[in-house]
Amino acid sequence: MSTLTEAPPPLAPAPAAERPPRRRGRRTPYWLLLPGILWLLVFFALPLVYQASTSVQTGSLEEGYKVTWHFAAYWDALHAYWPQFLRSVLYAGSATVLCLVLGYPLAYLIAFRAGRWRNLVMILVVAPFFTSFLIRTLAWKTILADGGPVVGALDSLHVLSVTNWLGMTDGHRVLATPLAVVCGLTYNFLPFMILPLYTSLERIDGRLHEAAGDLYATPLTTFRRVTFPLSMPGVVSGTLLTFIPASGDYVNSELLGSTNTQMIGNVIQSQFLRILDYPTAAALSFLLMAAILIMVTLYIRRSGTEDLV
Amino acid sequence: MEQYEPDRLSPAQVAAVRRSFASGRAALTRRTLLRASAGGALAAGGLAALTGCGIPAAGKTQGAVTSDDHSAEERTVSFSNWPEYVDVDDSGKHRPTLEAFTKRTGIAVKYTEDVNDNNEFFGKIKPQLAAGQSTGRDLIVLTDWLAARLIRLGWVQKLDPSHLPHAYANLSAQFRAPDWDPGRAYSYPWQGVFTVLAYNKKALDGIEVTSVSDLLDNGRLKGRVGFLSEMRDSIGMTLLDMGKDPAKVTADDYDAATARLQKAVDRGQIRRFTGNDYTSDLAKGDLAACVAWGGDIVQLQADNPDIDYVIPDSGYMMSTDNLLVPNKARHRTNAERLIDYYYELEPAAELAAYVNYVTPVDGVKPYLAKIDKDAANNPLIVPDKATAARAHAFRALSQKEETAYEGKFAKLTGA
Secondary structure: OHHHHOOOOOOOOOOOOOOOOOHHHHHHHHHHHHHHHHHHHHHHHHHHHHHHHHHOEEEEOOOEEEEOOOOHHHHHHHHHHHHHHHHHHHHHHHHHHHHHHHHHHHHHHHHHHOHHHHHHHHHHHHHHHHOOHHHHHHHHHHHOOOOOHHHHHHHHOOHHHHHHHHOOOOOOOOOOOHHHHHHHHHHHHHHHHHHHHHHHHHOOOHHHHHHHHHOOOOHHHHHHHHHHHHOHHHHHHHHHHHHHHHHHOOHHHHHHOOHHHOOHHHHHHHHHHHHOOHHHHHHHHHHHHHHHHHHHHHHHHHHOOOOOO | OOOOOHHHOOHHHHHHHHHHHHOOOOOOOHHHHHHHHHHHHHHHHHHHHHHHOOEOOOOOOOOOOOOOOOOOOOOEEEEEOOOOOOOOOOOOOOOHHHHHHHHHHOOEEEEEOOOOOHHHHHHHHHHHHHOOOOOOOOEEEEEHHHHHHHHHHOOEOOOOHHHOHHHHHHEOHHHOOOOOOOOOOOEEEEEEEEEEEEEEHHHHOOOOOOOHHHHHHOHHHOOOEEEEOOHHHHHHHHHHHOOOOHHHOOHHHHHHHHHHHHHHHHOOOEEEEEOOOHHHHHHHOOOOEEEEEHHHHHHHHHHOOOEEEEOOOOOEEEEEEEEEOEOOOOOHHHHHHHHHHOOOHHHHHHHHHHHOOEOOEOOOHHHHHHHOHHHHHOOOOOOOHHHHHOEEOOOOOOHHHHHHHHHHHHHHOOO
16 A cells, blocks of 8 residues: 555646646545554454465474465365355355344334334344343343243244254254254344344335335335335345354354354364364465355345445 | 556556546545455565464573562562452452452452463463563463463473472372372462263253263263363263273274264264353253263252262363463562462362362361361362272373364364
8 A cells, every 4th residue: 555655746747727736635535544544454454464374384383383385274174174164154144034034024114114113123123232242142042941931832833843854953952953053143143134224224215105106006016126126235235244244153153052053163263272273273264254255246246236335 | 565566557547546546536435445455455465474474383482481570579469360269258349368368468469360261361371471471460270281281381480399388288199290290390279170970850850870871872861961172071081981091091092982972972962062151051951961060060059959960980080270370470479479378278278168169278178167067078179088089180192182182072072
């Protein structure tokens, strides 16, 4: 970036008649950018470079690590942990879909029907954020306890036989199954879906609905042809805000899952802290980042929306 | 930065770029900016920086490890310990034994409960210790294997025996000579930790649990069995059950034990590998039986009469949490005085009565009986000779073994 600011003086001379442009004004954008750029450099670019370097090092804690361009670490990591990768994508994907299914009606309600309750409902959506992420997740352990009323009800309604058949649960319990992890992810990231949905729904002009009605569109058609397309920016950014952190999450699977539900975040954590295999951990982090980048790029291309709320 | 070549752009282009930055609003959107900065970061980082990095050998700390001891002029010691690991009075505001220490010696104790997990704490202090800098702590409490690692890396200071008369005299025989710190040159135990089998009678519903085999093989316990995420405790108990001695574990033994646990994991027998959080699962009955730590069980039993424990016939694992003085600590002598203080019988008894873990101090029983008769008779707090004799410890591992074993264990736990 510094090269940009120190670029040679303008080569295209200004027309003679014009007064020289204000010198200060020209630099202002850079000064305004400076804090953000510095922040990005120190807290994003540098750690990224450091991790990239770590991922191609070999060595051990006692002998130190040296850059040996050991790119095989990537292949080895992928080879050893592809099930956890796949699982992360599956769980995060299911949670995102669930969030959308649960969040869209709620956001719609808040935007168009809540009236004077709008602010109150918004506060209710955000309120769980006032307590710690961990506490909220631990609370689900009590709610979904094996002998608890929720599991009892699900069991007697034969919901669990369906989820058992789907492979989401195992026997008469919900905790320590994929279902619990997906539910935890859905719960924890739901507000990230609702807020952008709400902002883009709220911006829709109510008169458009009236106009659609005047043109004999049924409510369903109005939704399909007017409301939903106009809310696409919210849908895209909501799904991204849910999917990206959910796929790297390890808390839900740690607390609500079992040995067979561990996600890639758990692997990275255990490689970093427990096994102290920093190169593998860094390689896994990069693989996760690359996977997410690719998926997100494809998704944005397909969804064909330019602005994200 | 060498990636950016301004001379390639034509003068008109440069002018356009500058114009767009300065006045063209549309050009400077979030998207282009993100693109530009990401590109710039990658180009910048790409080559030069990658090779520049590298993590120096952890063991070779530069400079002297024993910094100047400021104990005489600064009457203070900063002590990092685990949560709920020291006595607190009923109001919750005072720590009687620590305050008595300050009163007697004039040394103020800065007590912090910031050790929540051995691995995490290691990650926290590693950068400073590896760089030969002070951690700001004079005394830390870490479990055996991590204490062993710090000693192996040369990150902790040798203790001066002349400052530790009580500790030397009163340390229980069973803790005197761990293979990772023979003669306790660097460390003294804070408390001992029993690893036993715990169960919830209500959840067991008549199923008998007396050994690790019962946990692993009884189909009626499917999905309701817990193991600990501490590798040495879980594998150690399994090894004992297989008739192997964890103190002499070989690679083959280790693999056999992990294979045995893996089978149980694959069958869905083992629900989770947990840290301290198994206690709530056990109390609720989500776990019917699990490998557990003695101190937790004493505390759980006080609230829930359904909880009980059993020591398998094959023996049990015993570990300790150890007091260590990290390199560059400013108040080593003060720290040693604190260690020695907790080896006096009265403070040791008070501590044991509160925290309910195994006291490493010999001769505490009569003092403990004065405070709490039940505690004094509880073998999980003051083990009798027969129980003490059945304790086992995991062999000290070399760094290579540790990495390999932890890796295999992590695979077992799914991560």
